Amino acid sequence: MSEFDNTIDIIFGRWKSQILYAGAKIGIFDYLTEAPKDLHQIAQDLNLNETMAYRILRSIATLGYAKEEKDTHRFSSTSLGNLLKKDHPQTLQGVLLLEEGPEHYQIWKHLPRMIKDGQQNAFSSEYGVNIFEYAGANTEYSKVFNDAMSSYSAMHTAMVLEALNDYDFSGVSHICEIGGGQGHLSSHLHSKYVHLNGTILELGAVVKNQESSWPNKMGLQDRCKYIEGNMFDHVPPADLYMMKMILHDWSDNECIQILSNIHKSAPDKAKIFIVEHLVPDPSVPHFSKLFDIHMMCATTGRERTIDEYKSILSQSGWQLIHTHYPKSKMIGVIEAIKKG
Incomplete structure (x- = not known):
């Protein structure tokens, strides 16, 4: 072409x-x-x-x-x-209906203005509330949003399992996935590593509606349980914390607050896995550099480089020790350990 x-x-x-x-x-x-x-x-x-x-x-x-x-x-x-x-096992219908739907279509018109004035989060500018508050108050949008998150989760879970295929989970007994939604990643980890037990920290609306959750679908409710809570307030103790496509929704200061809350509850030598689209070197074309503009429009967050994640982790009591990738390098899994 x-x-x-x-x-x-x-x-x-x-x-x-x-x-x-x-x-x-x-x-x-x-x-x-x-x-x-x-x-x-x-x-x-x-x-x-x-x-x-x-x-x-x-x-x-x-x-x-x-x-x-x-x-x-x-x-x-x-x-x-x-x-x-x-009903396709790798369906992208939810993603299409969300990202090309009226709410997300409208926010892109704010992009030139945001680049000039430096004030991001066009969703709040357009609708008066942030994307999560809007979803909580609008049933139809919430359904589309949740369907899209399920589609994203299926893609990301496959990449995370590939990236962590050789990881030694023998020293881990309890995993807490923060903001785990319908539990797609947690359930598939628990299915693969049968010694694991875990919790999914989620808001009340998700905890009260578990009929279609993946722990329920896969018969893992006894080993993978929901806990109601807010990551900005308090998280439960665990050997390993996982956050998949969570921190990119929030500003650096908000991320430091979240990670600091986890640090307070984490036992000594606890670890955290952060799953995100990691921005590579300037010479490398990558989806993360496009997704970053979507985050500018939709939230207060951004896609980040490894060094940027290293910085916010360090400021909240964590030390980055390794980054795991699937073959495609579409996402990365940052591994960090609690500093003394």
């Missing part, structure tokens, strides 16, 4: 993601199967205008997320489109 074509592709990139968003929102990906379906039947079953349905299906097909049969107006699913089905 030429430089011109590549630039054109980026300029019109939002068209593509908005087309996929519309397809997911009106149920196209969940509806289509490998067996081709007639346009009239698709429009009837999904309650769509037939002419408009053809135009959106045609655009989805040209992106490779559906297949259009020549001269028949019949459409079928593709392997790409299957990733946007709700």
